[in-house]
Amino acid sequence: MQFLLPILHSSVTIMTPLLLAAMGGLFTELSGMLNIALEGLLLMGAFCGIIFTYFTGSMVLGVLLGILCTMLLSAILAAVTLNLRSNVFITGLATNLFASGLTVVLSFKLFGNKGVVVFDSIPSLPVLRIPALAQIPVFGDIFIGHSAFIYLSWLLLAVCYVVLYKTPFGFRLRAAGLHQKALSSLGMDPNRYRFIAFLISGFTCGLGGALLTLNLGAFVPNITAGKGWIALVVIFLGNKKPLGLLIAAVVFGFADAFSNYAQGALNVPADFILAIPYVFTLLAMLGFSIYSKSKDSFES
Amino acid sequence: MIDLRRRERKSLMVMMRSSIGPLLIVAIALVGVVILSLLLSKTPGKTLRYFFLGPIQNTYYFGNMLNGAIPLIFGGLGISLAMRSGNFNLGGEGQIYSGALVATLCAIALAPLGIAGAVIALIAGAAMGGFLGGLSGFFRMKWNTSELITSFLISNAVVLLVNYLIAGPFMDPSTNLIATRKIPEAFRLARILEPSNLSSALFLAITAVIVVQWYLYKTKSGYELRISGLNSSFARYGGIHTNWYMVLPMMLSGALYGLGGGIAIYGTYYSCMKDFSGGMGWNGLAVALIAKYKPAAVIPAAIFFAYIEAGARNAMLHSDVTFEIASIVQSLVFFLVTSAVLQSVGQKKRGH
């Protein structure tokens, strides 16, 4: 079982961007918008986070600027969807295409390179060590020694819960998704809450994306490789509840970490490994819909 | 007689009005190209000249551009059929790629059969795409799984699988390319505008548009498909087998993509090369959206997208920008194409 510990440790690292993207997606989902742009927003965050860190020399500043750029993209997405009344799915697709095009174009413009860009000179993610916790066997091995951003994201999950379920804003946002006329008939604009939800997903994806590249110290084209889509599935499988999101993210994080391990340890073609997230997501979706269908039907 | 002419003029007016929205979006996309060139290029004038004039500067480039539109016509038709029935098919990328691979492999295997073999191989490629599309339709029918997401996921996995097959078991060891062996010479479609790549596949694409148009508006099945898409509760109430219209349009949609893939091999590529169809699936979707799912409008929309791609490729070859600006322009179109606000520009003003 010794091989399992590093897998579990790295699954914590892998699940964090997933969890962050899913958290932001939860806000848009509950406000009544299917946000498939998580993929593009993550990619935007991944690219901007690392290049701003590189240019400013400061990781905090770089991540903040990266988040800002990602929020700008999500604001465009929200404005086009809500103010110009476009189909949210197609604008989400547009966001994904835009992000993948823009990152390559800018990478070519700035570094003359359309492939992997390695940043040697940037600081590595600050690792938080809590000695007392590290003493606990197994638990310590898995949960200790991650970057500070990872613990921050867990904190954000708690914040996310409080905002959604313990504030007037959260109630109104959920009302926008459940019955928008209940809001508008009282003089509140449901689209205002949806707009803010898009901005929140820009924020979390900006952070989550930055973790992807900063962890690697390099930008790889299409580094997100379907993570935004999986985040969407995490939201559905997590039953649209913060705690459910955490559990689903852990499961997917582990699956991803395991496939990385398999690629190295077992001799499986790389294409198959790359296909695992999609196949896994597909199976999870099918399982979930078979379960829902069996629960919600007539006896005959 | 007078009344008839007035009606004709009125319908022409309506047609012109309803095309203002798409034309506006095309215009915005072209402005986007200009802005991108000004921002990204050191020699924007040269970049723009290659971008806009490159694709039409001579027979070679012009023919290649039209040739690029052919798979987009098939894809756009496929998406239109799915959308008209109320189904989303986002699996175009995988359907076109796997359809091409199957058609190529069958063509090589069926070389001795001659023309019959060529037709069978094309049908096999279409069947491959149809199977993938139909699978998502089946999942939706059976378990109410969103076909929009499953078609995307299946396609992504299939693209990787095809990559593996091309680079592995079916790779042609005699070349340096990552590609399968070539299809028999006898199967290849004739070039119709030398020296460009444009082949008689163009006529097949136009035939496909006519057939789809006829199917949608003249046949009972087409009627049932459209009614299912407009209101599935009503369709079911009227005794239409709505379950069937979750599967059939997805199958037809995938089959048109698969056929487009096979025809691209027959007309242009001759062997299934790694990633040869990358982006065609998404472009097909964009074409259908801008054509508002009307088969006849798919042709100009496909040519527009082929033009953007050809322009970007030209600018990349002769100037200092990269090809991916095409996907930025394309995303611009996606952002705006479904906008109800932009669509209503030029139409009669409506209250709420």
Added chain:
Amino acid sequence: MEYAVEMHGITRIYPENNLRANDAVDLTLRKGEILCLAGENGAGKTTLMKILYGLERPDEGDIRVMGKPVVIGSPLDANRLGIGMVHQHFMLVDDFTVAQNVVMGVEPTLYGGLYNINEAEKKVAKVVSDHHFSVDVKKKVKSLTVGQKQQAEIMKMLYRDVDILILDEPTAVLTEQETEALFVTLRELARLGKSLILITHKLNEIKAISHRVAIMRQGKLIGTYNTAEVDELEISRLMMGQSVTLHVDRVDTGLDAKPVIRFENVSVLRRGQQRPLLDKVTFSANSGEILGFAGVGGNGLGVLEAVLGGFVPVTSGKIYHNEVETTNCGTANLRNDGLAYVPADRIEVGSAVAASVAENLIVDARSSFTRHGVMNRKKIEAHAQKLLEKYSVKGTPGMSIGTLSGGNIQKVILAREIEQYKDYIVLSEPTWGLDIASSQYVYERMAELRGAGAAVILISSNLDEILAVADRIIIFYRGAIVAMLAGNEALGASKEELGAYMLGLKRQEAIHD
């Protein structure tokens, strides 16, 4: 005389069809009175009230509230001026509690931002006790009865301390008893000095509740009258412009009645639920009669409709058409077998609004216009033209059906289904939302079908309708049949008697059929 609201010369023109929804309307509301705003569908009542509540802007005219000229740009402005509106369709979030729904938008907070749910519940509970409502504020809205939901809607407005309350057809979905309880509340509110406007077209309610009645017709205000000084016939004449009474003659068809549709112990059970949606339902619908089904919403009428239409499978029991079993054979097969069916939801089920009238007219007869899979456009157009004339529909075959008025859409659906029928027809809420003239038209067609020997199955929550046209009446409560009235029992039944069955207060010992 002090007025709570004065509206002068209000004109509202809808640009898409140049319709004058409101044409120089003058309306006044006195303090502490209950005013009924009466009129046919499309008379402009709702538009006028939407203008008062800030949901629409008038093209001309001005409004004074409590004597002061005001501009009402949004519901928020209206609330600030003390105006509240209870909409016809509930604007409630099912998954939130009553208290959470009521306070939404003006939530009490804690520590400068957190939602103070305890405080909200306390405040809303006070509204409940002040006005003798019967709602548990901690309950989720989805578990409430229709009457309680309406109370929650009214509480929303009372919580915002409104002085002027608009109610849009508040009794449309209520039972007799619930309506009575609502009226007690409304009278109490008026006594406390609030001013109320009720939109309605039910004559008996106007007489029962209002001090004054304002009558609108085709966008214009015909006049405002003291309710005590006009009788129902007069109000109806003013609304219609002519007097019409709803009536269907019952004639003995002289035919031998035979069962056409027969249910035998039919039950429908949703997986994981204890209480069946339909509970051992047994009846037969006979040729040459109108069989009326009555019941309060949520007691099985909707499921009965879905079973008859083949949308919902039955869990146990058997269904026969002319003694041939058709249990769970699906809508498509039922259609082939001769199902004709006018659904309650004519927009979502009965038509495809974006498709043309002609395409809507052939949905269940499409095969007869097809040869070798290809449809004959000319024949379809001609067929549509013929039906539009025969059923006097205002429209053309090529128009999309969604551009027709509600009454004309219903005529198109009736035309299609009557042309299609073989020996039975199901009509669910066939006159819901229709004006008197269109309703009368529907009843006449039903009577014709009965005369031709059809088994006519009428499902309706409108007791007046059931009493006016049904030969036999079956009443549902909690998914089961609790009463069956035939012959003189049905003819002489009162609304109160039916209401008692519908609410489960009474049930027949032995149900004869």
